[in-house]
Amino acid sequence: MKLRRQKSRNSNNIFTQLVFIVTEVKIGIAIVIAYTIIAIITPYIAPYDPLETDPLKILNPPNLQHLLGTDEMGRDLLTLNLYAIRPSLVVGLSAAIMATILGLFIGILSGYFRGFLDEILMKLADFLIALPQIVLMVVIAAIISSSIYSTIVIIAILTWPPIARVIRSAVLYIKELPFIEAIKALGSGDKRILFKHIIPQLLPLAIANTVLSTPNAILSYTALVFLGAGDLSEISWGTILHNAYVSGALAAGKWWYFLPPGVFLSLLVVALMLMGYGLEKILNPRLREELIP
Amino acid sequence: MKRYIASKIFSMIISILALFTLGFIIFRLLPGDPISLMLRDPRLTEDQIKSIKAKFGLDKPLWEQYVIYIVNVFKGELGISIYYKKPVSNILLDRLSNSLILLIPSTIYSIVLGVLIGTLCAWRRSGFASRLTTTISLVLYSLPTYWLGGILILISINFLGLPVSGMYSYGIEYLNSLEKFLDLLSHMILPSITLTLVSFGGFTVITWSAMVDIIREDFVWALHAMGYPSRVIYFKHVLRNALIPIVSVSAIAIGTTVAGAVFTETIFAWPGIGRLIYEAVIYRDYPLLQGSFLIITTSVIIANTLADMLYGFLDPRVRRS
Numbered sequence: 054m055k056l057r058r059q060k061s062r063n064s065n066n067i068f069t070q071l072v073f074i075v076t077e078v079k080i081g082i083a084i085v086i087a088y089t090i091i092a093i094i095t096p097y098i099a100p101y102d103p104l105e106t107d108p109l110k111i112l113n114p115p116n117l118q119h120l121l122g123t124d125e126m127g128r129d130l131l132t133l134n135l136y137a138i139r140p141s142l143v144v145g146l147s148a149a150i151m152a153t154i155l156g157l158f159i160g161i162l163s164g165y166f167r168g169f170l171d172e173i174l175m176k177l178a179d180f181l182i183a184l185p186q187i188v189l190m191v192v193i194a195a196i197i198s199s200s201i202y203s204t205i206v207i208i209a210i211l212t213w214p215p216i217a218r219v220i221r222s223a224v225l226y227i228k229e230l231p232f233i234e235a236i237k238a239l240g241s242g243d244k245r246i247l248f249k250h251i252i253p254q255l256l257p258l259a260i261a262n263t264v265l266s267t268p269n270a271i272l273s274y275t276a277l278v279f280l281g282a283g284d285l286s287e288i289s290w291g292t293i294l295h296n297a298y299v300s301g302a303l304a305a306g307k308w309w310y311f312l313p314p315g316v317f318l319s320l321l322v323v324a325l326m327l328m329g330y331g332l333e334k335i336l337n338p339r340l341r342e343e344l345i346p
Numbered sequence: 347m348k349r350y351i352a353s354k355i356f357s358m359i360i361s362i363l364a365l366f367t368l369g370f371i372i373f374r375l376l377p378g379d380p381i382s383l384m385l386r387d388p389r390l391t392e393d394q395i396k397s398i399k400a401k402f403g404l405d406k407p408l409w410e411q412y413v414i415y416i417v418n419v420f421k422g423e424l425g426i427s428i429y430y431k432k433p434v435s436n437i438l439l440d441r442l443s444n445s446l447i448l449l450i451p452s453t454i455y456s457i458v459l460g461v462l463i464g465t466l467c468a469w470r471r472s473g474f475a476s477r478l479t480t481t482i483s484l485v486l487y488s489l490p491t492y493w494l495g496g497i498l499i500l501i502s503i504n505f506l507g508l509p510v511s512g513m514y515s516y517g518i519e520y521l522n523s524l525e526k527f528l529d530l531l532s533h534m535i536l537p538s539i540t541l542t543l544v545s546f547g548g549f550t551v552i553t554w555s556a557m558v559d560i561i562r563e564d565f566v567w568a569l570h571a572m573g574y575p576s577r578v579i580y581f582k583h584v585l586r587n588a589l590i591p592i593v594s595v596s597a598i599a600i601g602t603t604v605a606g607a608v609f610t611e612t613i614f615a616w617p618g619i620g621r622l623i624y625e626a627v628i629y630r631d632y633p634l635l636q637g638s639f640l641i642i643t644t645s646v647i648i649a650n651t652l653a654d655m656l657y658g659f660l661d662p663r664v665r666r667s
Contacts, residue, residue, distance in 0.1 A: 180361060180364055182598075182601075183361075183598070183601055183646065183647065183650055184365075184601060184643050184646060184647075185601045185602070185604045185605040185608070185642065185643070185646060186601075186605065187605045187608065187609075188604070188605065188608060188623060188639060188642050188643065189639075189643075191623060191627060192372060192623075192635060192636075192639045193372055193376070195626075195627045195630070195632075195635060196372055196373065196376050196632070196635075197376055268488065272488075272490060275490060276490060276492070276609070279490070279492055280608075280612065280623070280624050280627055281624065281627045281628045282627050294490075294492070294493065294496070297496075298492075298496070298613065303496055303499060303500070304499070304503070304510070304511065305503075306500055306503035306504050308500045308504070311493075311496045311497075311500060312497065312500070314493075315489065315490060315493035315494075315496075315497070318490065318493075319485070319488045319489050319490075319493075322488035323484060323485065323488045326484065326487075326488065
């Protein structure tokens with residue numbers, strides 16, 4: 054009975070609870086919502102066409118016509134920065150969801166069935182965690198291809214290990230609870246225990262991990278593109294930073310080219326992280342009691 | 347102790363073998379690998395294709411190709427760079443020392459800064475300092491390293507006039523070695539500030555949480571009861587006990603520091619191994635990419651093992667378990 058009540062508090066009210074939490078989390082959610090809205094309506098609010106070049110307005114500093122100035126081909130930088138929101142959100146969220154699914158799958162496999170497979174998988178996870186992720190990502194992306202889809206897959210297959218570790222320890226804990234033993238005694242098989250009793254309890258944890266890995270995925274995507282291993286034809290903050298660096302605008306001190314993409318990016322990343330911390334606090338009952346009176 | 351070291355070295359060798367296997371998978375088995383791209387050239391005759399296949403062992407079964415690959419990597423035969431037209435291993439050796447010149451001082455700065463600020467935060471737990479530090483480390487974590495470096499470049503170009511690219515000034519004849527050294531130092535200022543800024547936050551958090559664990563122990567209460575000032579208790583007694591967990595967790599931070607070095611070297615055009623990754627990607631120079639990938643990841647694994655050993659050396663409980 055007690056368990057059931059806790060479960061319903063966990064899974065049903067996450068978002069209503071989130072709103073009542075500390076100010077930082079509210080700010081985070083507001084910023085993420087603002088970015089999402091802008092990403093959806095970019096074509097209607099962007100002041101120029103993102104591909105429109107103007108040979109007469111090369112590397113102009115910010116002015117009234119171009120609030121963030123223009124790049125080396127005379128494109129409006131505010132427009133480019135706004136258009137960059139959409140791919141970042143799409144890549145970040147899809148890579149995070151894919152990594153969480155992988156992490157769920159591997160974590161359950163390891164934690165529930167244990168044995169030799171568990172040992173191999175966790176050794177693999179530790180091996181991947183110790184390596185510098187971005188180097189692996191750049192190398193694989195440079196070899197396979199640099200399309201936005203392969204970027205998503207590459208980020209996902211390198212970010213599952215920490216998620217799998219968290220899921221695994223949760224499975225280990227749930228598996229030892231008395232009610233599982235009771236269900237087993239009633240004659241339930243592994244399949245029923247997993248799908249009806251263990252996986253539903255892991256879902257809140259999976260959601261929190263998705264939100265927590267999204268900012269990292271966005272940072273990885275931008276870094277990949279900046280280093281030239283991503284899709285440079287897609288407008289993204291990584292592309293803008295890459296072009297600013299390669300074209301020599303950075304070395305010439307053209308701050309309006311290099312500064313704004315980083316500000317746009319960091320604001321989104323900080324907002325997502327605040328949201329993630331809030332979720333984590335709600336999902337961890339011990340932290341929650343301190344927060345919600 | 348000997349058994350502990352032996353077991354650590356054994357697992358290091360396993361990790362390095364796993365790494366080379368990963369290299370084989372990435373550079374030989376994934377679609378779009380460099381050799382199959384080369385073979386697709388329509389100008390090649392039947393004989394040429396055969397000789398290329400024989401040279402790289404592609405006519406042999408897969409397991410034999412794998413063995414040849416591992417043996418070649420261990421011997422340091424990593425092929426010839428397409429862009430530099432030099433053996434990859436020679437380039438790597440040149441670049442490695444340049445990377446270390448930048449990485450070692452920056453890592454020392456960030457450890458010192460991180461441990462100091464972490465101790466300060468644990469000491470004044472609920473104060474302004476700890477709130478400020480949490481905010482700063484959150485913001486620094488969310489800033490891409492290359493962007494932070496770029497901002498420093500912009501500040502330097504517009505206000506400071508410090509050198510922003512390379513290791514030495516271009517086309518200058520030095521009168522003596524002191525002058526050359528000073529030139530190197532001035533080129534190091536901005537990259538090392540960038541690296542320190544992006545990596546000290548990790549050490550701060552590690553120190554902070556290690557200190558918070560130690561504070562709960564009885565001997566701290568005893569020291570308080572004996573009337574020692576809290577400054578002495580924190581910086582002398584608690585910090586000393588916290589150093590052991592700090593060393594062990596710092597091993598994890600090595601990977602992050604190396605990733606930071608890749609970005610820092612790229613944006614400041616510092617001729618190290620990290621910059622080599624960027625150059626290899628831009629010029630699509632696969633032998634060079636493979637070489638720099640293998641040397642970076644192998645060094646991370648070796649550094650991790652060394653940190654583990656140091657941990658076992660400092661804390662006898664670890665090596666006995």
